Amino acid sequence: MLAYLIRRFFAVIVMLLVITLVTFGIFFLFPKMIGTDPALYFVGKQSDPAAIEGIRQKMGLDDPILVQFGKFVVGLVAGRTYANGSDVTQCAAPCFGYSFKTEQEVWPLLTDWLPVTLSLAAGAVVLWVIGGVATGVISALKRGTVLDRSAMGIALAGVSLPIYFTGMLAIALFSDQLGWFGRPEASFAADPGSWFNGMILPWISLAFLYAAMYARLTRATMLEVLNEDYIRTARAKGLTEPVVIGKHAMRSTMTPILTVLGLDLGALMGGAVLTEYTFSLHGLGYSAVRAISDHDLPVILGITLISAFFVVAANLVVDLLYAVIDPRVRLS
Amino acid sequence: MTDMTKGATTGATGATGALNEPVPGGAPAPGRAFLEVRDLKVHFPTEDGLVKSVDGLTFSLEKGKTLGIVGESGSGKSVTSLGIMGLHRVGQYGRQRARISGEIWLDGKELLSADEDEVRRLRGRNIAMIFQDPLSAMHPYFTVGKQIAEAYRVHNKVDKKAARKRAVDLLDRVGIPEPHKRVDSYPHEFSGGMRQRAMIAMALVNNPELLIADEPTTALDVTVQAQILDLIRDLQQEFGSAVIMITHDLGVVAEMADELLVMYGGRCVERGSAEKVFYEPRHPYTWGLLGSMPRIDRDQTERLIPVKGSPPSLINIPSGCAFNPRCPYADVPKGNVTRTVRPELAAEDGGHHWSACHMSHEERTRIWTEEIAPKL
C-alpha cells in the first residue's frame, strides 16, 4: 500500500513535468515554428524592435527551449528573477511565470482565481449530485412512464443546451424578472449572505448541465444494477423494496458515479469556462479566456498547469477512493 | 410453530403420499400437503409475444422431503421457483408485469392472492433460496457476514451483535473454517465452494421450512459438488425442511430427491418417485436427460442418447407434443397425433409415476428396455 502510494506519487510528479514540458513547448516553441515571435505578444501594439528585444531578454526567449523549461521548473521551487539589464523583476517561489501583460506574478493570480472556481464547483456539485442522482433513480424506477420520459427529455436538453444560453435565461428570469437572486459580485468575506445569493444562479446553471449527465448515468447504471443477481438475492431475503433499492442497488450504482464525479471535479477545478464567462466570475476559466484573447502566455501556461495538476490529482484520488468503495480492488 | 408443523408431518409417508391422489391437472384438496402448486402459469408479455415460461404446473411437497425439478435451461424450472418466492412480482420497474395464475399453497396459505408484504415476510424466513453462481448472487460490496446477518435481522428483532454471532454460527455450521474471521470477508475473497456454503448459510439463517436450491452446484467442480449436496442433505435432516432442488443434471438429484419432476417447454412431462423416474423413465425426453448425464465411469464425450436440437421457443411452443421436433420417436404413434394433440400426464403402471407421451405404455417400455437402458 505504501509502496503503491509512493510509486503513484512519483508517477504524478513525472506526469506533471511531462505536461509542463509539452505545454511549454506548445506555447513557446510553436509560435517560433509558425514564424511568429512570442515576444511580439507582450509588447502591445508597438512592434518597436527595442521593445521586442527587451522582452526577449527579460523572458529569456533566446535560450534553447530546454533551458527555458529548466529555468521554469527551477522557478517553480526556488523563485526566479527576470532581468534585462537594470530592469529586474522578481518572481517569488512558487514562480509559475510572470505576466508581462499585466505586470503581475502568475502564482498570486492563480491563488486569487482558484477559490472562485472552487466555490463555484463546490456549490454546483452538491446540487447536481442530489438532483441528478435523485432524478436518475426515480427515472429508472419509473422506467417507460411519462415521468421517466419527461425527466430524460429535460436531461437531454440539459446536456445539449449551452450554459451561455441556460445561464442567460436564468439571469433574465430569476434575476431580472423575478428578482430572487442577484449576480455574483460580493465576496464571501465581505458579505456571506449576498455572496450566497449571488452564487445560486451560477450553481444552478452549472449544476443543470452536470445533473443532466448524472441523471442519465444514474438511470442507466441503476437499471443495470437492478438486473443483477444479488438484487434478486436481497429480495429473496425478504428485504423491503426501499432497503433493496436504497441500500443494495444504490451502493453499486454510486460506485461508477463517484468515479466520474471525481474526474469531473478534477476537470472543473481548472475552471468552468462558460459558466464563469456568463456570470463574469473571476475564476480560472474566465481568466483563461481572458489570457487567451490577450495572448498572455505565462498566464495560459499557469492555468493549464494548475488544471493539469487537478486532473492528475483527481485521477489519483479516484483510484484510491475506488479501493475504498470497491472491496474487490486492491492497490498494488 | 416450526416444531408443530414438523411434528404434524413426520407421521406422513412423505412426498409420494401426497402425490397418490391428484389426477394430473386436477384439483387436490387444498391444504393437505405442506406445499401445493396447482395449475401454475407464469407468462411474460414481451414485445415479441407472450412468453409462456410455466404453462400449467401442478405438484406438491411435504416437509422433510426433497423434490427435484429437472430440465434444460428455458424449461421453466427457475421461473417456477421465483413464482413460489413471489419474486416475479417485485422489482419489475417499468417492465410488463408477469401474468401469473393458478394456486400456490404453503402451509395452508395461498400465496398468489396474498398481499406483497405478507409474502415478503415469508420470503427468507419460511421460504429461502440458494441461487446458482453465488459470485453474482452475493453483493460484491458487503461482507459475507453482513449479508447473512442482514437476512437474519430483517425477520428477527435482534441487535447487530447477535446477528453477527448468528452469522458466525451458520458459517461454522456450513463448514467454513475460522468463521469468526471469514465473517468479515467479501464474497470475492472466498473460493467457489466456500461461497456456495456461505450462500447456504444465508438461506438457512432463519431455519426455513422450504428451501429452494436453484442449480446449487453448477459452478463447482465435482468433488465440491458432492460436498455441497451432502451439506444440503445434512441440513435438511437437521432442520426438517422441505427442499426443492432445481437442476438440469439428473445425476445431482438422483440420490437426494424423493420425487422427481421433469419439465419441458414450461410443462411437466414426467413425474414420479425418484426410483421410478430414474430407473424406469417413460418419457423420451427423460431418456435424453439420462443419456446426457455425465458419469464418472464413462468418458465425458461419450453420450449415447443426447437430446438433439435446442429447447423450444417459449413464445411459439410447438403444437401437439412440445417435444415432437426433437423426439426420435415422434413418428411412432399413428397419424399426426404427436404434432396436433398435446399429451396429458397419465399414470404409468406401478403407482407413483406419470408421464405425458402419445406412445403406448408398452411401446415405451420396450424401447427403454431394449434400446435405451443397455446403452446407459
Add this chain to the structure above:
Amino acid sequence: MTTHRTSKRRLAAGTAVVLAAMLTATACGGSDTKKDEGKAGASGFNAGIGKVSNASDKKGGELKFVATQEADSWDPQRGYYGFMWDFARYYTRQLVSFKPAPGGESTELVPDLAAGKAEISDGGKTYKYTLKDNVSWEDGSPVTAQDIKYGIERTWAQDVISGGPVYLMQVLDPKTEYKGPYKDESADKLGLKAIETPDAKTIIFKLPQPNGDFEQMLAMPAASPVKQDKDTAAKYGLKPFSNGPYKIDSYEPNKSMKLSRNDKWKPESDTIRKALPDSISVTFMANADDMDKRLMNGEFDLDLNATGIGQAARATALKDHKANLDNGQTGFIRYAVFPQTVAPFDNIECRKAVIYAADHKSLQTARGGPQAGGDIAPNMLPLGIKGSDGKYDPYEVLKNDGKPNVEKAKEALKACGKPEGFKTTIAVRNNKPVEVATAVSLQNALKQVGIDAQVDQFDGAQTSGIIGSPKVVKEKGYGIIIMGWGADFPTGQGFSQPLVDGRFILQSGNNNFSELNDPAINGLFDQAIAETDPAKAGDIYKQMNQKVSEAAVYLPFVYDKTITWRSTRLTNAYTSDAYNGRYDYASLGVLK
C-alpha cells in the same frame, strides 16, 4: 528609428475567443459638430450629441463604469486604447489637454498644467511653457517641469515599458539618440536633450523639425508627468501616482478598479476637470450581453469601452430606453483598400470598377445599418477633422443612394482590359464578424459584374504580420483588404498620413496597404504639418483627400457610428470628438 512609426487608437474588442461572435464589433461614440440647441440640455435620444445632457454641478455619489475590455495599461506612457486616454484624465494631467466641450469643440487644446498657451518661436521649432502654481501630486508635492520631462522620457525606454504611442520620440528625437531614463547615465536621469527645464516651472521643447500637431502629442497621456521616486517602471500601470482629481485606491486587473478623491488636487488649478463624483468604480466583466442588460437595469452608468450596445440588446434599448441612447460618430472609417502591387489593381480602372460595383447600401447594412453601422462615406476623411467634406462624392455613391453602378463598373472593366471581369481575393480579419459580413456583401456585389472574389479570413491577432507586410500581401494575392481606421489625434496628419503617405510604407505593421506613394500627396502632408494655423492646414488636407480619392485606392464604407448607453443618473454627459465620440469622462457626474 528611421521610419515613422504608425499606429492607431483601435479598440481591441475581441475579448473572448470562445464567444467572440457574441460581441459586436469595435466602435466608439461619436458626435457631429452642430450646436443648435445650446450647451445645456435635458436627457433624451441624442441628448449627449453636440450638447450637454443633464447639465449639473452637483457633487457626490459613485460613478460606475462597466467594461468587458481591460486597458492595455493604465501607465500613462504605455496606454494606447482610446478609453484609457479618456479615463486617464482622472488621475493624470498634461501641459495641454482637450477642451471640455461637446462634439467638435472638444478638439481644441487648452492649457492644463501649463499656465497659458505655448510660446512658439524659432519657426515652430521651440515650444515654451510655464507651469501653474498650485498643481500637486497626491502626496502634496508640487508637479515640476522635471516631473513632466521625466514622464515623457519614459517613452524612450521601449525595452521596459512598451506599448504606448511614440509620436514624441519621433518628433523630438527622430534618431533615438536618447536611451531612456532607466539607462540614463546622468544623475538626475534627465538626459533628453530636446527638452530643457531651466527651473521647476519652465519647460522648453526643441524640435528638429516643426510640426503643427506637436501640441496634439503633448495632450496624449504619454506626455504626462511621472514622479521619479514613484516610478515603478514596468509595474507603474498597476498604481500610477496621481496628479489629477482622483487617485487609485485599488486595482485588480480584469476585475475592478476604484478611485477616490485626491484631496491634494486643487480645483482652482484645473479648468478642465469638474470632479463631480466622490468616487469612481470600474467593474470588468466578461459577458457583453449581460453587461448591456445590467446597464439597462441601471446597475451601471456607462460602458468604459464605449463599444456600443450589442446586437442582442440593441432592439430593446431602442424601443424601451431610447432616451438613454446617443447615436454618434466614432471618427472611424470602415473601408476596403486595394494593394497596387496585386494585379489587376495596379490598373486604376480595375480599382474604379470595384468602387462602382460595390453595393454601398448593403455594406452599410452589413455594418449594422445607419444607426449601429453609420452613414455611407463618400470619401476617406472623417467628418470631425479639419478639411473633411461629407458632400465630396467623386464616385457618385451618395447620388446613387448607395446602389451599385453596374454600367460604370462595366465601362471601367473594359477600360482596364478585363471586360469579362477577373479573379481576386478579399482579405478580412477572422475575429471581426461584422467585417466578414462586409466582405461577403462585397463579394456578392462584385459577382454581378463578373469579378470573382474569394474571401480569405486571416488571423486577426496577426494583422500586423499578415496584411501589415507588403510581401505577404503580394504573395497571397490580396487584391482587396477590409479594415477600419481611427485617428490618434484629430487632424489630417493624425488620420491620413499613415494610410496614404508613401513614406509610411513599412515592411511590418504597415497601414498604407495600397502602397500609395504619390509625391504630390506626400508634399501636401509636409506643407500641412509645417502649418501652425489649423484652418490653413485643413485646406491643405482637403486637397490631399481629393488626390487620394482620385487615385481610387480606397473604397470607404461608412463613417462609423455607434449606439452608446448613458444612465439616467448620469449628469454632464456629452460625446467628445477628441475621444473618438466617447463621453468626456472628466466632466461626468451622477445624481445620488
